[in-house]
Amino acid sequence: MQYYGQLIIGPAGSGKTSYCNILQEGSFKRNIEVVNLDPAVDFIPYKCAVDIRELICLSDVMEELGYGPNGGLVYCMEYLLQNWNWMQEQLNNIAQDDYVLFDCPGQIELYSHIDMMRKLAQFLVYSGFSISSVYLVDINFIEDDAKFLSGLLMALSASMALELPAFTVLQKIKRYIKLHKFNQQSEYANQYEFSKSFKFFTQKISELVTNIGIGRLLYLDISDDESIDNLLGEIDYAIQFGDNLEPDDKLYDHTEQQL
Ligand SMILES: Nc1nc2c(ncn2[C@@H]2O[C@H](COP(=O)(O)OP(=O)(O)OP(=O)(O)O)[C@@H](O)[C@H]2O)c(=O)[nH]1
Ligand SMILES: [Mg+2]
Structure with a gap:
């Protein structure tokens, strides 16, 4: 069985949950299912296909085991990995053509200091997922060079x-442009125009990210x-989603006319 999706990561407040919600609500040529992997969250705006809180939730761990919020979160994620059969069973209810978003917790220690999320990513791959990681960074970090650079690193x-x-x-990005009154007829995907220094700076970082070979800056x-x-187009290409889908009628008609 082959499944497709994204592991949505990034610091607290970077917009992971909102992104999952908008994708599920919108029409983006796929049926989107969302898996909540945040055991600490109170409110979820989207319809959950799988919710880690049905297995374990942070408030119970803190209350019953006396952990603090960060230790408790690590405990929850470890518990999930130890009980991966549970997750596997839940994922079995997802149809093969569904596109699955994994909404992750915002504590970046989980990705950088301990290898828990790497194990989770491996489990997903073994479970048949062709999946990419999508790391969200709040554009407002760009206000402060050091903050922006550390965010990208x-x-x-x-x-x-x-x-x-x-x-x-x-x-x-849109809110940022609005706040800073940038001219909106631009170069990035024909949408946005940045100041020259901003453009130069992001281009250099983008080159760096691309050259290291671990993903584009978008x-x-x-x-x-x-x-x-x-964004979806770039990711689809990387994970080869859509190779098995029906051709787009409009594109087909257009090509036929050209012939
Ligand atoms: N203007 C604007 N606001 C956004 C966008 N994405 C998210 N937000 C806002 O940013 C805030 C944080 O969004 P969340 O989706 O909860 O962020 P999160 O990464 O899931 O946060 P944690 O779960 O705490 O790690 C919310 O108030 C959103 O409405 C965006 O693209 N544009
Ligand atoms: Mg969230």
Whole structure:
């Protein structure tokens, strides 16, 4: 069995859950199922195909075992890996053509300091998933050079640790542009125009990320379907999603006319 999807990672508040929700609500030529892997979350806006909290949740661990929030989270993720059969059973209910998003917790120690998420990624691959990691970085980090660079380096280190096809995504770009009144007729995917220094800086970082070979640096705003389509297109290509889908009628008609 072959499944396709994304492991959505990134720091707290970077927009992981909102991204999953928008993708599930929208129409992006696929049926999207979301798996919640955050045992600490109170409210989930999307319809969950699998929810880790049915196996274990952080508040119970803190109450019953006396752990703090971070130790408790590590315990929960370890528990999930030890009980992977449970996850495997839940995933068996997902149809083969469904596209699965894994909404992960925001504590980046899980990716960079301990190899728990790498094991989880391996389990998914063994379970038949062709999956990429998508690391969301809040574009507002760009306000501060040191913060931005450290954000991207964290993305690099987490992506390398996971050993999956990887994408680093600057998120909330539209709001950022609005706040800074950039001219919106631009070069990035024909949408945005940046100041010259900004463009140069991101281009250099993008080259660095691409040269290291662990994934492209892309832009996203969940309020902009075109930016989501662009991102999905890149990821589809990397994980080879859609190779088995029916051809697009419009594209077919157009090609036929050209012939
Ligand atoms: N303008 C704008 N706001 C966004 C975007 N994505 C997320 N947000 C907002 O950012 C905030 C945090 O979003 P979440 O989706 O909860 O972030 P998260 O990464 O799941 O956070 P944790 O689960 O705590 O790690 C929310 O208030 C969202 O409404 C975006 O693309 N544009
Ligand atoms: Mg979240």
